[in-house]
Amino acid sequence: MSSRSPRRPRLVSVVAFASAALIVLTGCGSSAKDTKDAKTSAAGDGKAGVTLRIPDPGNNGVLARGKKDGSLDAALAKVNAKVAWTGSAGPFAPAAQAINAGQLDAALGSITSAVAALGQKPSFKLFGATAPDLAGEGILVKSDSKIHSIQDLVGKKVACSQGGTSEYLLLAALRQAGIPADKVERVYLRADQTAPVFSAGQVDAWATWATYSVPALASGNARFLADGRALGSDNYSVWAVRNAFADKHPDVIKAFYAYLHDAGTRELADPAAYINVFTDSGPTAYGAEPKRIQIDFTRQGATVEPIRPADVDRFGKVARFFLEQKVTPALVDVKPHLLDVDSLPGAAG
Structure with missing residues (x-):
């Protein structure tokens, strides 16, 4: 492959990439309630427990289902924790900035976006991975x-x-x-x-x-x-957690991981139950054809799992590819930023 730099991209959008971060960050921690949750999340509270701040899931997926039926609250309550929905789910780059700024505790992204973020003095680790969505991307x-x-x-x-x-x-x-x-x-x-x-x-x-x-x-x-x-995509989905939160509350991360894994398994068995969780109409709802396609894609997918040695090898492959393609200026070593969820204290179920 040519070693020449790629043609300089033409920016069609009038909104710079930094705006993406601003939009998400605007929803992260600006209210009095969010400020209180931030303090609780960082330090813990003997009476109220620990607050785990994650992006609002919208109308689809396991977290939307868990928000509606209370199953996520119940899972976290077992480790004296609760969830706070902070901002909106979206691209991982602005979420990583929110984590680094202490405004978010955990978020979902791709290993490709995580590699880019890990090359910029991150304050998070990856604790779960889902096999690439070979049908949907x-x-x-x-x-x-x-x-x-x-x-x-x-x-x-x-x-x-x-x-x-x-x-x-x-x-x-x-x-x-x-x-x-x-x-x-x-x-x-x-x-x-x-x-x-x-x-x-x-x-x-x-x-x-x-x-x-x-x-x-x-x-x-x-x-x-x-x-x-x-x-032949190696683009895993990965869950990231703020280092300080994981250090102080490993049992919460283990409980959250267990919920994601088990709920994801249920979603694979019944994808339709995880689409249009809150509403069947409006801009956030899928119509009949999008729903059919999403069900098909979900059935071909997988649930989140602990990060295994084989996954680490594929993460490294992505990092080397990004270096070769000059997406990152240096090779990003992912290994120091991985968390073995199996080794964390606390009940896994």
Whole structure:
């Protein structure tokens, strides 16, 4: 692969990447209640217990279900803890900044975005991993596009988020096809701003994950050029926890992990029960076709597990790939930032 630097991306969005952090951080810790929760989370409270601050899950998934039916509260109560929903779930980069700023205790991301964040003086560790979503992530093109192979991307514009899942998928596709990275123009956009740009034809393709591929596919106006399976993706989902919180409350992290694992197992058996948890209508709800696609993707997925040696090897592979592709300026060693959840004190069930 060529060692030349990639063509300088053209920024279609007028909102800089820092705005993504600001939007999420604005929802993190600004109210009096959040301030109180922050103090409780950091120091603990003999009467009220410990507060675990995580992003609000929205309308889908195991945490949405746990929020609605109280099962997450019940699981944490066993270790004298409770949850505080702080901000909104979204890209991991701003969540990592919120963790580093002491405004968030745990968040979900991808190993690709985690590698990028770990190269910037992080204050978090990874404690759980879910196998790559080989069905839901990949590179989208318009349904009527004349692009039918990765080779057809040469000279084209592809939307992606910088330094995470999107950029990883695009670069992995190009490497697999033997195409130098600078032969394709990367258009850096926030994931939540890309759909209208893609729909308007301002970019030729879009590297993304299930949160955004599901509605795009359901619209009938998009198709996968290549999904994660075709690309041999190593893009694990990972859970991160603030170091200070894990050091003081390892039993809470173990209880939270156990909840995620068990609830994820139930979700695989009955995906429909974890979609449209709070409402079947409105902008956060899936219609019939998106729901069908998401159910199919979920059934092909996995639940969160402890981070095993084989996972560590694949994390290292991602880190080396990002260095080779000049996404990171130096090799990021993931190993010092891993937490063995099996070794933590406290009941696992």
